Amino acid sequence: MEAIIIKDLTKKFGSFTAVDHISFEVGQGEIFGFLGANGAGKTTAMRMLCGLLEPTSGQGTVAGYDIYKQRDLVKQNIGYMSQKFSLYEDLTIKENMRLFGGIYGMSDKEIKMKGEQVIQDLSLQNEQNALVESLPLGIKQKVSFAVSTFHTPKIVFLDEPTGGVDPIARRIFWEMIYEAADRGITAFVTTHYMDEAEYCNRISIMVDGKIEALDTPSNLRKQFGADNLEEVFYTLARKAKRGDD
């Protein structure tokens, strides 16, 4: 079953069409890169997929649930992590897990078992009772990802998850995404780093609210006759008429 299916999804704010008839499918366990310059409509599209915004027109299901009528079920089955790390800085790692596990309806026993496993996997035994604010950025980011997938969602939405961290930490982070994908969790990632786009199974590039390109990184390079994705991105993004919003 496909994790995300959308067809002609459109969002208008007054006379402004932020997202203009976009259609795509994302398979289960796939890592899908969602690219576009600032103001291209990425955030709006993602908010519709997460059940935060109601689309103006078009159809779609996320995790098998309708994005109009079953928004609560959509929310229950996705995870979300933003560039701001999404953890409570004045709570410990364990308390963050307990809080978010509780929000997604996990039982205390489940939370405890899963929590210990995550602590072990990330070898954070020494840090588990430290406040998140005292942790280095790289670890915060790992924990943040672990928390966003804590309730084993079908899909995890990652909104520029590696902003502001060094290349090594980014590398380690992507390994975590791959592991999650192996467990069958679909990753929907937005990024501005083209080297990261190369890590994705498939990428789409949005320009002025429309999807202008959608394929595997290697096919896109061939299609545009480019050496790397950066060139592909520039070729498309230069056509944009909208500025940043």
Added chain:
Amino acid sequence: MRQFFNFVKKEVYHITRDKRTLFILLAMPIIQLLLFGYAITSDIKDVRFSVLDESGSTASRQLVEKFAGNKYFIHYSDLHSYDDIEREFHKGKTKLVIVIPSDFANELQHTGTARVQLLADASDASEASIVAGYGQLIISDFQQDLSKNETIPYRIHIEQKMLYNPQLISSYNFVPGIIGLVLMLICAIMTSISIVREKEEGTMEVLLVSPIKPVYIVLAKAVPYLAIAFVNILSILFISHFLMDVPIVGNIFLILFLGILFIISALSLGLLISSIVDTQRVAMIISAVGLLVPTLLLSGLIYPIENMPWLLRAISNIIPAKWFISAVKDVMLKGMGFEAIAFECGILILMAVVLLTISIKQFKNRL
């Protein structure tokens, strides 16, 4: 429900781990109380008075002595004509002029009744009324002294009765005001900031993406502040009653009930602010300028509402603290029952309902 308690617990962690803020929240009411009660007190002290003694009699001199002997008054100057009065006031030193008419002693001796005129500098209205009140007390004291040795009591015409607060100690009136101010500060400002902080830090986004209902997020924020605000009411009442000897004449539970109503309306105001702004700084400014200043100036806490121009009087009606303070005064200082404050309660409930409805609607629209 478990989700909700989880959330309340999280809010409690946020508050208790921020030791500095917690300290401010718990100590601020006490500091405010002491400040208003003692330092910024509008009680009079060292009031300079001038005398225009046209009588020049023993009796009139005794009366002046009586004033000069009072610890609140200082005999500043003697005047010789009516023209002097205005000149003296213009200098700004004297606050009260006592005019004793030439027939004072005569009248007192022959008819047993006399007149004395008190002129107060009313550029500060509340101070003037207090000064005049003190003056009248002293005169009636004087009259009693005179009457002690006589069978027929002397009468000096003064028609004044100080209800509820015979010593004119102003901290009595300040206590309900302080409760109103502190609750407004803590409930409205702190809740708005704590919600906006989550917006700034990005955690609000994660919560909104999660299946938890926005109403829970908002209510869970309010619960710990409600508890803190309640502790504040108790500490203010305790200190003012046992340390400052402020009487609590009415039913304490009625006061607490009023407190809860007011807390709810203040919390709703905080929610409303947080639903329209996106940064802590703006939340802070709006709370301070939009809530704190009007509460201070228009609630009757510092300036009596009755003396304001009609426009300000009209505006004061939309200040929740105004209704709360007047109701608490009625209960606490005058010992009135529920019937007397039912109207104020109704208005506070109405305000809370309207504000809550608007802010929850706003909150949803913002998703």
